[in-house]
Amino acid sequence: MSTDNNDETRNPSRRRFLQSSAMAGAGLIAGAGAASAAAPDPLITEVQDWASVFGDPVDATPYGMPIHFEEHVVRRNVEWLTESTASSINFTPIHALEGTITPQGVAFERHHSGAIELSKPDYRLMINGLVDRPLVFTFEDLLRFPRAMTTAFCECAANGGMEWGGAQLEGVQFTQGMIHNMEYTGVMLRDLLSESGVKPEGKWIYVEGHDASSNGRSIPLEKAMDDVMVAFFANGEALRKEHGYPVRLVVPGWEGNMWIKWLRRIGVYDQAVESREETSKYTDLMPDGRARKWTWVMDAKSVITSPSPQAPIRHGKGPLVITGLAWSGNGKIDRVDVSLDGGRNWQEARITGDARPKALTRFHLDIDWDGSELFLQSRAIDDTGYVQPTKQALREIRGLNNVYHNNGIQTWWVKADGEVENVEIA
Numbered sequence: 001m002s003t004d005n006n007d008e009t010r011n012p013s014r015r016r017f018l019q020s021s022a023m024a025g026a027g028l029i030a031g032a033g034a035a036s037a038a039a040p041d042p043l044i045t046e047v048q049d050w051a052s053v054f055g056d057p058v059d060a061t062p063y064g065m066p067i068h069f070e071e072h073v074v075r076r077n078v079e080w081l082t083e084s085t086a087s088s089i090n091f092t093p094i095h096a097l098e099g100t101i102t103p104q105g106v107a108f109e110r111h112h113s114g115a116i117e118l119s120k121p122d123y124r125l126m127i128n129g130l131v132d133r134p135l136v137f138t139f140e141d142l143l144r145f146p147r148a149m150t151t152a153f154c155e156c157a158a159n160g161g162m163e164w165g166g167a168q169l170e171g172v173q174f175t176q177g178m179i180h181n182m183e184y185t186g187v188m189l190r191d192l193l194s195e196s197g198v199k200p201e202g203k204w205i206y207v208e209g210h211d212a213s214s215n216g217r218s219i220p221l222e223k224a225m226d227d228v229m230v231a232f233f234a235n236g237e238a239l240r241k242e243h244g245y246p247v248r249l250v251v252p253g254w255e256g257n258m259w260i261k262w263l264r265r266i267g268v269y270d271q272a273v274e275s276r277e278e279t280s281k282y283t284d285l286m287p288d289g290r291a292r293k294w295t296w297v298m299d300a301k302s303v304i305t306s307p308s309p310q311a312p313i314r315h316g317k318g319p320l321v322i323t324g325l326a327w328s329g330n331g332k333i334d335r336v337d338v339s340l341d342g343g344r345n346w347q348e349a350r351i352t353g354d355a356r357p358k359a360l361t362r363f364h365l366d367i368d369w370d371g372s373e374l375f376l377q378s379r380a381i382d383d384t385g386y387v388q389p390t391k392q393a394l395r396e397i398r399g400l401n402n403v404y405h406n407n408g409i410q411t412w413w414v415k416a417d418g419e420v421e422n423v424e425i426a
């Protein structure tokens with residue numbers, strides 16, 4: 001694995017290309033037909049408006065939004081998927097993002113009964129059940145516990161679920177966009193539980209939200225005492241309403257459904273509650289009609305975000321930057337391989353920046369594209385040695401009745417004209 005950003009030193013053909021395009025000069029920049037300096041580029045030779053007048057003053061936007069040129073980079077939903085948008089999901093535009101942190105404003109939302117408005121003064125968090133001291137915390141109380149930070153991906157168990165039967169949706173936003181990755185600040189759940197004092201018979205917690213759905217889930221005490229966080233900041237600012245303001249649970253590596261928003265109560269019990277969200281939902285139906293129980297961890301997965309159907313190649317042959325995301329609920333990403341020919345041959349991609357455990361990891365592969373069609377795939381390998389499976393390998397074990405935990409390899413067919421389509425290799 002290499003974190004070397006200076007690819008030109010390692011890739012002579014790329015360096016040659018960059019040199020020759022620099023010699024072609026204005027021709028390439030000015031675009032079609034402008035072969036030489038004979039057609040001067042007014043963007044260079046003329047004084048532009050933006051260089052002649054004042055720009056916006058400070059305070060023009062007390063809370064800044066992206067410039068309007070980027071207004072297509074938004075969450076989107078798939079209308080036919082759910083009957084009502086109050087109990088629905090939308091998708092992160094991962095085809096248009098870089099790095100690993102998801103800005104809250106474009107991070108996917110999943111609500112079972114809509115996003116509620118709950119103020120800090122009205123906020124209460126109860127811990128009860130098998131504890132020495134049942135307690136109720138206000139928001140101010142939480143601020144007085146020692147702070148912790150963690151960066152973690154939150155992936156809905158249904159991410160990729162529409163692709164179980166076959167390639168369906170045109171865009172990585174829709175096939176893999178039920179994921180976000182934020183830097184959280186809050187307090188460790190174990191510190192709150194210790195304040196209440198868990199009785200020896202307490203083996204499970206049951207967590208639920210203030211919203212009408214409550215979305216209750218059981219979590220084994222071992223996990224609760226390990227890396228679960230009660231978070232109130234994300235990416236340096238307060239949680240957004242839609243992500244659980246003022247307080248949500250962060251359950252690193254485990255399915256999004258357990259990340260309770262608008263956290264209301266933590267009950268300590270001697271056994272799992274077996275609520276709706278962990279019996280009729282969020283279990284995986286097997287071909288023989290039985291369901292897999294307690295599939296909490298999100299297994300290693302990766303996907304190429306560009307090129308992809310919403311991010312086709314517009315620049316023709318030559319240097320091409322291939323990029324994507326990889327993650328594992330079991331630990332760190334060790335390696336990501338990329339195939340240009342539908343899985344026959346693989347080459348190792350570069351992990352760019354840090355590979356943190358249970359967090360999104362960015363990879364890049366720089367190639368010299370000859371303009372012929374590609375069948376692009378990526379495959380993640382985590383530090384437990386787990387290798388991301390093909391969709392076919394998953395189906396052989398789990399059948400076609402399933403919705404959740406589809407971490408199979410995604411294939412993008414890149415055509416000679418640079419357009420990209422969601423396909424499967426037969």
Ligand SMILES: Nc1nc2c(c(=O)[nH]1)N[C@H]1C(S)=C(S)[C@@H](COP(=O)(O)O)O[C@H]1N2
Binds near residue numbers: 109110210257258
């Ligand atoms: N209280 C509450 N918590 C909830 C939900 C909900 O509907 N209510 N949805 C869950 C599901 S299914 C997922 S995938 C994540 C989504 O978090 P997000 O909306 O920040 O993307 O929140 C989980 N926590």
Ligand SMILES: [Mo]
Binds near residue numbers: 155256
């Ligand atoms: Mo979810």
